[in-house]
Amino acid sequence: MAREHAHHHHGPGDHGHHHDHGDILHTHAPAGKMGRAFALTCIILIVELAGGAISHSLALMSDAGHVLTDVFAIGLSWFALRQSVKPADEKMTFGYARWGILAALLNGLTLIAITLWILWEAYHRLEHPSAVHSLWMFVSAAVGICINLYLAAGMRDEENLNVRSAVLHMLGDAAASAGVIVAGIVILLTHWYLVDPLLSIAIALFIAFGAWRIVRQTIKILMEATPQTIDFREVVGKLKAVPGIHDVHDVHVWAITNGQNALSCHAVLDGNMTIRESQQILRDAEHCLAHFGIGHVTIQIEDGSHPHDNRALCKAQDQSGEHHHHESDH
Template identity: 70%
Template sequence: MRMPPIHDHGHGHGHTHDHGDVFHSHAPADKMKTAFFLTLVILIVEVIGGLISHSLALLSDAGHVLTDIAAIGLSWFALKQEEKPSNEKMTYGYYRSGILAALINGMTLILITGWILWEAYGRFQKPEEVTPVWMFVSAGVGLLMNLYLGLGMRKEEDINVKSAVFHMLGDAAASAGVIVGGIIILVTKWYVVDPILSVLIALLIAFGAWKIVWQSVVILMEGTPKGIDFQKVVDEIKLVPGVQHVHDVHVWSITSGKNALSCHVVLDGDMTIRDSQKILRDMEHRLLHMGIGHVTIQTEDGDHPHDDSEFCAASECHHRH
């Protein structure tokens, strides 16, 4: 008996699980709008303070804030795009726009890191006198505003929002470092502290930027999502009574926190369509509890041509089918 070829529980066939929240949650676009304008204020304050005080650490932080404005602006735009519904040309909707924004954010942070390190090298060669008071005032404004913004959105799961939050918390840490550096300079007149702080800020930026870029690339390459154990997923499907084998398995993310799976399963030959539907519901239930909310499963009997491999290269799949 040939089983029904394709099943996708995301379209509502009387199932007990409603996964609308998996694909249609609304991101905090209004919060990003507020963050954009408050970060603009931070930039103005730190640029003025950096120029008056001659502090590279403060100007470095202002450079970081400049990328924050671009980052938050991109995130704000992406969040609005994600609210658009799916259509014939974009069947998954616009969720990937947030991943693209996160990738651009991470790349700009890496570039700004290079600029900070270059400027710091020059200051090590020839330290400049710094005025600590303006460092305190400007960095204090940046610290308070970034803590307010970053802590207010720290629980968001969207990678796009996370990337923007990292910008904010990174700026808060950098501002705190500038204040500490200002105190040291005020007491000791040791002006080389300023470029040292700049290097530490650059390393902080680079570490977070690399994580953002890597996570974004994995999603865009449709790699197995973070937190999903591929082999455990396959083993869980095989544990469903009536399933003989599973192959052509693909697990990926539409965007951060929105995981999808497609696969082919070989079912026992002597069963009705109703029996096969019970098996499908069992698989969906198990996968949902493993963090996979959008599932497409092709059911087959043992006579259907297939390769036993759990993986399937696109060219091989195309050739077989």
């Protein structure tokens, strides 16, 4: 039977073969917000660097170091969002959507690096406490809280993983700034200067926890793992239940970027079926997969005589690069 590929880029109610540009239009909004976030974060950096230098507060300087990472991270996220709307071309057939995933990964790694720096500086401060002037801690941290909460609130509903990583930076800064104010109050009332490096350690641990979650998510996408929101076995079961499909194999489910899921598989149909007759089966399969949030579908149809393994997962390749279960190339 001739091989046929079904390409699906639309919702369950539309079976025309076209590309949906809704994601591209949606991306312009967070890109504009990210540009504003970049400018305002630069203001926070300047204020906290000045306040940290004047007050001699490690907690404030640690937060400023985190903000410096934010300036880089948000700037990179902004660039990635602009790149991700570029259309696919012959060299990048999936488009540039994974710029955002790469940016999110780099953001997470830089957060981990700044965490190590904060812990190192806090260790030295615990050994040699120094006086801290609380007034400048209050002023600088208050500026940081107000701006970061304003920015995070404006982007809190975005699903883009890259934007979410930037929002994490902002919330982390706001929490750190709140801690700096609390530390300033303690120092003002008790002159217990050890609270400053102790707070720095708490900030570092908070940053590290969120950073690891972002890194783990981005690695899964780059490794083309099955998205967490999709049950692989359920997808296979639903495909096999589509009338006219006798079996499916070589099934792959992955995410091009956060929220853009894809699937490819081989489907075994009746060998006497015409191409026209197979179209309804393909449309039913596309409709079924749309309910799982899978919007990019490629189905290769075969008859029962085509060499294949009955397992849904493709077997590992041997050293020669040939599939163990294929007698000829697919």
